[in-house]
Structure formats: structure tokens, C-alpha cells
Amino acid sequence: MSRAGVPVVVVAGFLGSGKTTLLNHLLREGGRAGSVGARIGVLVNDFGAVNIDAMLVAGQSDGAVSLANGCMCCSVDRDGLDAALSTLLRPSARIDVIVIEASGIAEPRALIRMVTGSDDPRIRYGGLVYVVDAALFARTRHEYPEIDLHIAVADLVVLNKIDLVEPAALDDIRMVLRELNPTAAQISVIDARVDPAMLFDPVAPDADAPDGSGDDAGPVQLTLDALLHDAGRRDSANQDRGTAHEDEHDHEDHHMPGVHGHRHLHDEFTSVEFASTAPMDPRRLARFLERPPVGCYRIKGVAHFDLPGHRQRHIVHGVGGFVEVRRDSWAGQARQTSIVAIGTGLDRDEVLIVLGAAVADDATADDEHGILHITRHLPAR
């Protein structure tokens, strides 16, 4: 790979941590005057068969490619990735940087290898950004200790959702993150508001980009060489410490016939997709978000309600018990509800029955306060 190629930055992080929020922030900020002025190509990979993230990534119609249906690190081979990257690299798209948003259960090391293993000389690896949900950090680590190793290979750790956590608890989280990854830059943010210049060089004719080495002196520009060096070093450090990561999935093995893969986050997770062109009943949909079926960790999607004053596109999120709803315009898209539920041991029939029962009926129009159950989840921040 040439140092002069288009950098490919991988954004990873557990389910619901804020990756799409970060991507949207970069798309909004990255190309703004006075900002890095970069034209960003995005490659979005969702775990479910319906690529909700692609729907939620703002604008840039020539610069987005989605790889739906399965976690990219196992369902997309290098040829598939090269083909997707090629689409973004066509000269007419004039892309300065490519950001890959991985699914919330992808193996970051596998993604790194996919990008560094690409034969396309037009790209170079631009580093791994790992987004951490501050509110659910302890719980996620407890249930999925493998995320420690994900954090360990990051170049930039984005501690997101700090509005949901007390300052003292935040200090503890930062300390744990520092122990897990002593060399990565670490920043704490709300709504994934990261300065795009931390992820990629400003686009300027005389840009004299610093070649930061990822030390802990503060946030630095990501570099390929430092990352590859560090990733190897951190892996061996973890082996030396005899940590609980022995069963970390080895992606190369996973793809080799006859070689058994190890535990991998997405071996445990399943997704259920629901779609309907009929409007939804807000009270019943809210109940589904607030009290999701057993095993359901993540719900996301778009919903439509046929109620006066509420016909916008409603973007619904559930992450480990937190619910949020945002609204925007359908922007010419057909009104359709598309919801994905992701979890472990999910009962597919139960999810579909509950959501099927949340389709609007005669009672919906008479339930004048029903929509409040949705609008109360609009963010105050």
C-alpha cells in the first residue's frame, strides 16, 4: 500500500455506542469550511439484513456504499471489500478519505487485516477509532470481556455518552481504558462530537501533516505504521499477561477451511427485521422499545405514524435499556417502518408478533395521548 493512498479509517465500537452518530458528525463537520475540508466516502456495515445505518447516514449520495446482511469481518471477503472500495474510489467521487463503520459486533482486528490486506494501491489504512458507550461500559465488559481486546487495538478511543455518567465514574472508566490501551489517544465526548482533524489530515495543497505516533501525550493524527506496530505489540503483551483473551477470535483461522474459529461476538448475536408500510401505533411501539423482548440488546429503525403533526420520519433507538427517538423528514423516501432488533437468544416469533401488534388500528386514532409515549424520548440535549 502506498502512503499516498486514500486513508481508510475504521470506526468500531459495541452495539449502540455511537458509531453512526460519529459518522454523521464527521460528514457534517468534515467538509465544512474552516474544518478539514475532506470529502468523505463511507462504507457502512450493519449486522441485520436491513441496513438501517445506511438510512441514517446523512446525504452524500455518491459517497456511501453499504454492505448489509451480516457482520463485515466474516460475511465480506477481501474481494467484496475491494469492490466496495473501488466504487468509492472512482475518480468522479473525488473522495479524500474513506470511513468504514463496522457493525457493533465486528472484530476490529479482522477489519484491520481486511483493509491492510487489500491489494488496491489507491488506499492505505488510516487507523481504528473505537467508540465506547460510557453508560454501558461496565455492563458490556462484564458480559463481553472480548471488548477489552477491541479497545486494545484502537488508535483513538472515543468515550461517548459522557452526559449519562457522573464525573467520578467517568474518571474510573478513563483509567480502565488507559490500562487497556496505554498508547491510544483518548477523548471524552457527547454525541460523538470528535474533531475530524483527529481522524484525518486537513485537505490543503500545502498540508504538512504531522506524523503522530499515537503516544499518550494527547490526541494525535492516526498513522498506519504506528498502528500496525502497536497492534502486534499489544497482542503479544496480552498473551504475556495471560489475560482472558486467549479465545479471541483469530480471523485468518476462521476463514480457513477445516480450522475452527474461536468465540466471536457475532456467533452469539442474531437479528430480527420487521418492515411494514402500514403506520404504527405509537403507544405500542414505545412499549416495545421500553420493554424489549428477552435477550434484546439493541433496537434501531425508522417508524411512521399517521397522526396529525407527527408524520415525520421517526428514528427509534433502544440500547441496553436506553430509549431515544429523533425526528427528521422522509426526504422523498417512501414512508415505511423498518426496525431491526439485535440480541442473544432472541425469539424471532415473539419480536414479530409484538411488532405486528404495534401496527396502527382503529384504536390508534382515538388514543390522543399515545404519541406522547414516543415524543417523551426525544432528546433534551
Ligand SMILES: Nc1nc2c(ncn2[C@@H]2O[C@H](COP(=O)(O)OP(=O)(O)OP(=O)(O)O)[C@@H](O)[C@H]2O)c(=O)[nH]1
Ligand atoms: N445520551 C446520549 N446518547 C447518545 C450519544 N451519542 C449517541 N447517542 C445515542 O445512542 C443511540 C445509538 O447511537 P448510534 O450512533 O446509532 O450507535 P451505533 O454504534 O451506530 O449503533 P449500532 O450500529 O447499532 O452498533 C442513538 O439513540 C444516539 O442518539 C451521547 O453522547 N449521549
